[in-house]
Amino acid sequence: MDAKIFHKVSYGLYVIGSTKDGAFNGQIANTFFQISADPATVAIGINKKNLTNEFIKSSNVFCVSILPKSVPLNFIGHFGFKSGRDINKYQSVPYKKGVTGAPVILENTIGYLEAEVIGSQDVETHTVFIGKVVEAEVFSQEEPMTYAYYHQVKKGLAPPAVPKDIKYDKKVDTKQEIKSNLVICQEQFSN
Numbered sequence: 410m411d412a413k414i415f416h417k418v419s420y421g422l423y424v425i426g427s428t429k430d431g432a433f434n435g436q437i438a439n440t441f442f443q444i445s446a447d448p449a450t451v452a453i454g455i456n457k458k459n460l461t462n463e464f465i466k467s468s469n470v471f472c473v474s475i476l477p478k479s480v481p482l483n484f485i486g487h488f489g490f491k492s493g494r495d496i497n498k499y500q501s502v503p504y505k506k507g508v509t510g511a512p513v514i515l516e517n518t519i520g521y522l523e524a525e526v527i528g529s530q531d532v533e534t535h536t537v538f539i540g541k542v543v544e545a546e547v548f549s550q551e552e553p554m555t556y557a558y559y560h561q562v563k564k565g566l567a568p569p570a571v572p573k574d575i576k577y578d579k580k581v582d583t584k585q586e587i588k589s590n591l592v593i594c595q596e597q598f599s600n
């Protein structure tokens with residue numbers, strides 16, 4: 410199997426937010442897509458180890474915020490390289506509570522949609538959540554970020570939690586290399 414085929418698949422980049430017992434958490438994901446228009450349904454792929462997965466399973470709601478091309482790397486680092494188990498990600502980011510109760514970020518986003526989970530599928534390391542869209546808003550006409558642009562122009566990396574085979578620009582074979590990649594990312598994102 411030529412795993413490079415996965416580099417030919419197009420994605421955007423999103424912050425997926427959810428809620429549990431009045432708390433908020435969110436993460437970066439590229440695995441988001443629309444399934445049907447009427448009724449509007451969407452799907453996301455979320456690693457089972459992520460706190461966001463736990464929050465979505467608990468509340469059965471999620472918000473997908475679409476990131477613009479101009480999004481700073483440290484914003485992606487905040488949501489994509491840190492876990493809500495260690496920090497409160499929404500403490501330093503402007504947001505509003507959406508109609509579902511999920512947090513809607515108000516900066517570095519060109520719009521969002523909120524969904525109620527109507528089904529889910531266990532896919533080994535990840536859960537695919539299928540959601541019925543109940544609210545959506547466009548904030549600006551800025552161009553959306555793509556996963557390819559993030560890698561090629563922003564020189565971004567991805568942590569081990571993203572789906573296998575589409576996660577790195579460089580081949581990463583050993584735990585040590587993963588570790589040093591994360592150190593590079595942490596340095597990049599702490600600026």
Ligand SMILES: Cc1cc2nc3c(=O)[nH]c(=O)nc-3n(C[C@H](O)[C@H](O)[C@H](O)COP(=O)(O)O)c2cc1C
Pocket residue numbers: 422434435436437438439440441454455456457458459460461462485488489490491492493494559565566567568570571572
């Ligand atoms: C560019 C990029 C794409 C990512 N895509 C996904 C994804 O599609 N699904 C996923 O579960 N994690 C993805 N991640 C990883 C999560 O954002 C990351 O593991 C996050 O720290 C989880 O946070 P949490 O534990 O607070 O939920 C991605 C990260 C980056 C930087």
